[in-house]
Amino acid sequence: MEYRRSKQRDTILTFLKNTRIHPTADWIYLELKKKIPNISLGTVYRNLQVLEEMGEIQKIPGENTFRYEAKIDPHYHLICEKCGTMVDFEMPHYELINKDAEKMSAFKIARHRIDFYGICSKCQNKSK
Ligand SMILES: [Zn+2]
């Protein structure tokens, strides 16, 4: 499918490429509103969906909402249970897990995701 170039979509993509926080659609909306006052939440959602279909970004299921990021190669995440921070975790990606899972299931495995939960260093320092 062909998509018409859109300035707002480009802005959203640039924004996602420049942040590491894995923001939600609401957060992206509030940030962009500072630059583009007439942007609507619906527009943000629509553009995020198109960017995802184009393979430019990925949508990550979160606790009660989705988060978005422009890093599309497989990687793991660290999530703080106190402040909700989600960061990329640069540990080796275990492709072999897919093979193991395939042996143990009737699935043709395409990919896997791992989220590690714990307390981030900022929150650890706060409680000291
Ligand atoms: Zn934290």
Ligand SMILES: [Zn+2]
């Ligand atoms: Zn990530």
